[in-house]
Amino acid sequence: MHIDQWLQAIPPLSVYLIVGAVIMIESLGIPLPGEIVLVSAALLASQHDTLNPLWIGILASAGAIIGDSIGYLIGKTGGQRLFAWAGRKFPKHFGPTHIANAERIFNKRGVWAVFLGRFIAFLRILAGPLAGSLRMHYPKFLLANAAGGIVWAGGTTAAVYYLGVVAEEWLGNFSKYGLVAAIVIGVVVFFVMKKRLGRKHAEEEKQEETAA
16 A cells, blocks of 8 residues: 555544654654655645645644654764664664764754755754754754754645645646655655765765875
8 A cells, every 4th residue: 555545544633643753753863754754645635625734734844843852862862872773773874984974064064954954865864863962052953953844844745735736637647646756756865865975975084094
């Protein structure tokens, strides 16, 4: 059963709560398909009057903000141990090279890394724990986190919903193609970012060794 079919089979309130919960858990640092669930729910709302896109956007935003804040606390109290464990369990996703590069991005970009990280699959998972581990000032983190969560969740919901409404009127099955496209784009972006983070760090290490 596809995600949109699964969401369609449950009550609207449960859909809102599932969207918020999945995005919140993803923001804790656990790799779940938050973006896919959000896109699926917004597309479903464009086709069924029982679902309200406003509530989808609100619960998604709340899940992003709360999840990142909990992730921040986890990172602040035990970030290094968490990353070491994740690196052992999932070396292709959370290896030392990827964590080191993400840390460099956060050290260099600060609050912008938190805000823009919400739009990048790999950084979206690590934003909260990394910010806490690096002891980023919490009020700054919260501001960037809230802004990024609202813009990402609200903007994605609105864009997908209205595109779905138009597509339902003019293109029939466009929503299915849109869901497939969203999944493909999300997966491609995730692996491209992961590969770039690993390659960039390796190149910088070689330059440092040469300079030394």
